[in-house]
Amino acid sequence: MENNFKMIAKTFFGFEEILAKELTQLGAQEVEQGVRMVSFVGDKGFMYKANLALRTALKILKPIYSFRANNDQALYKGVASINWSRYINANQTFVIDATVHSQNFNHTEFVSQKCKDAIVDQFRERTGQRPSIDKAFPDLRINIHIDRDQVSVALDTSGNSLHQRGYRTATNLAPINEVLAAGVLLLSGWDGQTDFLDPMCGSGTFLAEAAMIACNIPANINRKEFAFEKWKDWDNDLFDKITDSLLGKIREFHHTIKGYDKAPSAVSKAKDNIKNANLEEYITIKEDNFFETEKNSEGKLHIVFNPPYDERLDIHMEEFYKNIGDTLKKNYPGTNAWFITGNLEALKYVGLKPSRKIKLFNASIESRLVKYEMYEGSKRTKFQEVQE
Template identity: 80%
Template structure:
């Protein structure tokens, strides 16, 4: 379609495939996976829809120009090659975010300053006045990515990272990122067609993301604003139509989503966040120690959690992870249990063999996202029954 343009959705390592699938389901064109990113094409309405809907995207960029630069003069000239009056006027504000992987440039702040000068000088020469810099609430956020001598200029359509959904007002120590939580859920195969539990729920992020997936609620429906709302071509009527269209595709949920935490403060925070996300009808949270609980539902149970590790864990590591394994084995038959940990060594204390192990990153921490399949009865009996049925 002639109104389509290229966009880039940034994501975490390991989520490229599920982000590409999200985009395809949403209706994106020419979807291509990269490293920590997926490129695609769509029109302005799709740009709005992608920002509202994508669960595993951190930012959505709209590339506008590409050039080569070896030094500050060629960088300045390249930035001046863009007609900035198409995107900004002299009474507005902007900021430039820089990502560097280059031998030609080694200081991102210096690059941002030279690029800013090029934009400002163009306005001053043409109009006699210039836009201001605003690092916190700019009218236009520009993304400059330099890899060796290749410079890509893009407009940031999202603004603040898309993990900032808008529902979380209270957090615990080291809360899990919303995009990481959603990606884990999608990787685990969670689709809302069963009962769900997070037995160490903290401030409730995994629970909120699980409920939104189950009900097909757009991930960022609670956000206060997106960067594109300040753009010169902002179309409020089109945005409202997109929101209505997405909300008409939500679905009923007929199972249970439960969260436990042994800390009263965490339970209070989680309940507040679930309420802020308008998900209290779908999620119940109670103060309980996972190690003293047992499965409450009869059918299959889907479990995803983020146990404390590293600086968050003030107990004996070996005993803690052994208790996770013992509790799953003794009290949670018929459960697909997934959890993430940065303490990869501690996994051997669980005493169970994971059926899947996926490398992910939580911030800069390398982690493993592991799955344990807890069968009804013994695993051997399960396979014997399956063989007899065949």
């Protein structure tokens, strides 16, 4: 269709495949995986839908122009060749986010300044006025990406990172990023068809994301705003139509989602966040020490959690991770247990053989998402049952 255009969804390393699957299921066209990104094609309504519904996207960019530049003059000229009055007025504000991988340009700040000059000078020459820079609440957020001599200019449709869902107002030390949590859940195969437990729930991020996946609730339905709401072609009626369509696809959930944490402050914060997300009917949170609990439901149980791994904490990591393995083995039969950790050394002390191990990054920390299959009885007995 002639109203379609290319977009780029940014994501974390290791999430490219699940993001591509999300986009395909949502109805995107020409979906192609890259490194920490997936490109796709859709119209304005789909741009709204992608921002509202994608769980593993950090940003949705709309490319508008690309060119080659080996020096600052060529960079200035390329950015100045774009008709910026299509996107912003002289009395509005903008900001530039630059990413640079090039020997020709050494500093992102310099690139941002040069691109800003090109835009401001264009308006000043044409109108005698100029738009201002506003880093906090700009009317237009522009993304400049330079790879060697290739410059890509895009409009940031999202604004603040899409991990800022809008429901988490209270956090503990080092809370897991919401997009990272959603990606971990999807990688674990969580689909809402069993009971769910986060035994070290902290501020409740896994619980909230698990409930939204189970019920097909749009990931960013609680978000206050998106960058495209300030654009010249903002269509409020279309946005409302897209939102209503997504809300109409929410499904019922017939299992339990539970969270434990031994810290009363964490339990309180988690309950506040779940209330903010309007998910209280699906989630139960209580104060408890995972190492003193046991499986209290029949059938399969899906466990996902983010145990502490920072040596600065007052925790003996070797003993702590050994207790994780012991508790799973003794008290949680019939369970698929997944957790993510950045302490690769402590992982050796779990004492269980993972059936899967996936490399991810938690911020800049290289981490592993591991899966432990806890059988009813021994693994040998389970294998014999399958053979029979």
